[in-house]
Amino acid sequence: MIAFPRYIILWVLACLVLSCESDPCNDATVYELDLPAGFPAMPVPEGNELTQARITLGKQLFYDKRLSRDGQIACASCHLQELAFTDGEAVSIGAQGRTGFRNAPSLANVGYHPYLFREGGGISLETQVLGPLEDSTEMAFNMLEAVNRLKEFPEYQAQAEQAYDQEFSAFVLTRALGAFQRTLISGESAYDQYLYAGAVLDSAAIRGAILFNGDKAQCSSCHSGFNYTDYSFQNIGLYDEYSDLGRARVSLDLADIGKFKVPSLRNVALTAPYMHDGSIQRLEQIIEHYDHGGQGHINQNPAIVPLGLSTDEKADLLAFLESLSDLNFISKPEFGPE
Amino acid sequence: MRLNHLFLLSALIGALTFFGCGDDDNDEVTLRMQFEHKFGSEDAVYGSVYEIDGIAMRFDLGMFYCSHFTPKDDSGDAITSFTDEYILVRADEPTIHEIGTFNAKSVKGLGFRIGVESSVNHGDPANWTSPHPLSSQSPSMYWGWDNGYIFFKFEGRVDTDEDGEPNAPVLYHIGKDDFFELVDISVNEATVDGVMDVIVTVDYEKLFTNIDFTVDRVNHTNIESLHIATQLAENWPSMFE
Numbered sequence: 062m063i064a065f066p067r068y069i070i071l072w073v074l075a076c077l078v079l080s081c082e083s084d085p086c087n088d089a090t091v092y093e094l095d096l097p098a099g100f101p102a103m104p105v106p107e108g109n110e111l112t113q114a115r116i117t118l119g120k121q122l123f124y125d126k127r128l129s130r131d132g133q134i135a136c137a138s139c140h141l142q143e144l145a146f147t148d149g150e151a152v153s154i155g156a157q158g159r160t161g162f163r164n165a166p167s168l169a170n171v172g173y174h175p176y177l178f179r180e181g182g183g184i185s186l187e188t189q190v191l192g193p194l195e196d197s198t199e200m201a202f203n204m205l206e207a208v209n210r211l212k213e214f215p216e217y218q219a220q221a222e223q224a225y226d227q228e229f230s231a232f233v234l235t236r237a238l239g240a241f242q243r244t245l246i247s248g249e250s251a252y253d254q255y256l257y258a259g260a261v262l263d264s265a266a267i268r269g270a271i272l273f274n275g276d277k278a279q280c281s282s283c284h285s286g287f288n289y290t291d292y293s294f295q296n297i298g299l300y301d302e303y304s305d306l307g308r309a310r311v312s313l314d315l316a317d318i319g320k321f322k323v324p325s326l327r328n329v330a331l332t333a334p335y336m337h338d339g340s341i342q343r344l345e346q347i348i349e350h351y352d353h354g355g356q357g358h359i360n361q362n363p364a365i366v367p368l369g370l371s372t373d374e375k376a377d378l379l380a381f382l383e384s385l386s387d388l389n390f391i392s393k394p395e396f397g398p399e
Numbered sequence: 400m401r402l403n404h405l406f407l408l409s410a411l412i413g414a415l416t417f418f419g420c421g422d423d424d425n426d427e428v429t430l431r432m433q434f435e436h437k438f439g440s441e442d443a444v445y446g447s448v449y450e451i452d453g454i455a456m457r458f459d460l461g462m463f464y465c466s467h468f469t470p471k472d473d474s475g476d477a478i479t480s481f482t483d484e485y486i487l488v489r490a491d492e493p494t495i496h497e498i499g500t501f502n503a504k505s506v507k508g509l510g511f512r513i514g515v516e517s518s519v520n521h522g523d524p525a526n527w528t529s530p531h532p533l534s535s536q537s538p539s540m541y542w543g544w545d546n547g548y549i550f551f552k553f554e555g556r557v558d559t560d561e562d563g564e565p566n567a568p569v570l571y572h573i574g575k576d577d578f579f580e581l582v583d584i585s586v587n588e589a590t591v592d593g594v595m596d597v598i599v600t601v602d603y604e605k606l607f608t609n610i611d612f613t614v615d616r617v618n619h620t621n622i623e624s625l626h627i628a629t630q631l632a633e634n635w636p637s638m639f640e
Contacts, residue, residue: 176545178544180544181545182543182544182545182546183543183544183545184521184544184545185523187523187525188523188525188543189543189544190543191524191535191539191541191542191543192543192544193543194543195539195543196543203535203537203538203539204524204525204535204539205529205534205535205536205537205539206537208529208535230525230528230529231524231525231529231534231535232525232526232528234525235523235525236525306621306622306623309622310544310621310622311544311545311546313575313621313622313625314622315622318622
């Protein structure tokens with residue numbers, strides 16, 4: 062019998078133990094979201110519990126232009142990380158250069174949204190994938206054809222097996238994209254640091270926060286909670302006649318014409334232009350819109366009335382809104398392309 | 400006492416014989432459906448041009464969901480109901496759709512619905528594995544938002560400039576919980592070797608009853624033209640025989 066030195070045996074054992082440790086990219090164990098202070102637990106649908114393997118696959122799909130018919134548009138084409146996952150356009154440009162009809166919404170904290178799209182027609186992060194993928198002005202593709210295209214790539218097949226224990230399919234594609242998007246959490250703004258970490262905040266922003274939450278401006282009656290939205294549908298009197306019917310497209314109810322989901326204000330200074338159609342370029346103009354009291358559409362929220370804000374108050378509101386930018390969120394490598 | 404037992408035994412044997420004979424009269428039937436697509440008396444073929452009220456119409460696509468199949472006896476009563484069966488009918492694919500097997504003396508009618516019920520309509524197509532009819536389809540039969548499945552899809556072109564050539568697109572993508580329309584047809588087919596092949600004729604010309612298809616050419620079941628979508632859905636039952 063050959064006698065191995067004891068240190069060699071220990072070294073071999075150590076190697077064996079380390080090699081058994083899972084590769085973080087292939088980990089099938091549940092992935093715990095690192096939630097910022099003040100954030101509630103995120104609802105995750107049964108059957109799509111977060112794992113690193115699912116998130117990794119979802120991120121790859123998010124940046125894959127082969128998901129569009131002409132191979133030119135990825136999810137990330139209209140949801141750029143440096144713009145808090147918006148695209149800086151009034152309305153997005155889709156496959157074959159076609160112009161869409163909506164402003165791309167931010168994906169920050171999208172996992173908390175009870176419904177997706179500006180009219181709320183997407184009922185989950187998983188099912189909403191069909192919307193942009195098949196819209197003729199966005200990716201202009203077909204789910205079946207997209208799956209058939211991507212399943213030809215062995216790396217996607219292997220990742221699908223690893224993440225969902227099945228071959229690449231519409232189920233895998235939609236679930237993985239949902240998993241990745243649930244990790245897009247933003248809660249480290251200057252205002253968060255002020256609230257939860259004792260950081261110093263500009264006094265104008267503090268005054269703006271008081272105004273924002275107070276009776277005079279009443280912004281927080283809709284832009285409430287940790288995500289600065291109550292997810293309700295509101296007609297804010299942007300127009301006296303709407304070409305985009307908003308919530309009424311889904312509800313088929315005339316009383317919903319011109320109503321759109323209240324957007325989160327996190328990173329709002331990074332996500333210009335604004336409104337469902339990108340018709341407002343600057344935050345100052347939004348403040349002016351609310352101070353004016355809207356165009357008086359029949360469905361306009363009656364709480365939207367002239368506010369009588371002073372120049373200083375408008376500047377304070379602007380400072381507060383700018384303090385909601387999360388610069389870590391727009392630079393985290395785990396959210397960006399490989 | 401013994402007489403009572405004898406009476407009960409006779410009654411039991413009589414009852415078993417009576418009900419047993421009833422079962423023997425029923426045959427096992429496998430119901431299958433085939434669809435013949437027409438414009439009036441002409442076969443409906445993609446790319447072909449037909450005349451509807453003297454106006455040229457080119458037929459490019461016809462697809463629809465059927466579900467909730469209910470074979471009926473000669474009294475019009477339901478023999479059974481297949482509520483978990485869904486078929487997607489494509490005008491360009493002659494397919495035999497197997498619906499289910501049941502026991503019946505005779506089948507004289509068939510009821511079914513166009514579309515899918517609400518609980519399925521708002522589900523996720525990705526939960527169905529291809530090639531199930533409710534899985535993702537090409538062309539798509541599902542809206543990417545909460546309206547759910549497109550129950551009935553018709554696409555073509557119509558002559559709007561009166562030169563006899565279809566020039567303007569006609570797109571009807573109709574579906575909504577309220578449009579889960581019931582179709583009732585009579586069945587005259589015989590059962591051969593336990594299989595009943597029901598041939599259903601679909602006449603697309605009848606889709607346009609009370610529709611000005613040169614004006615109301617595009618409908619995605621939107622609120623602006625919901626009355627047109629409603630009329631189209633109301634026309635479905637008359638298309639089938």
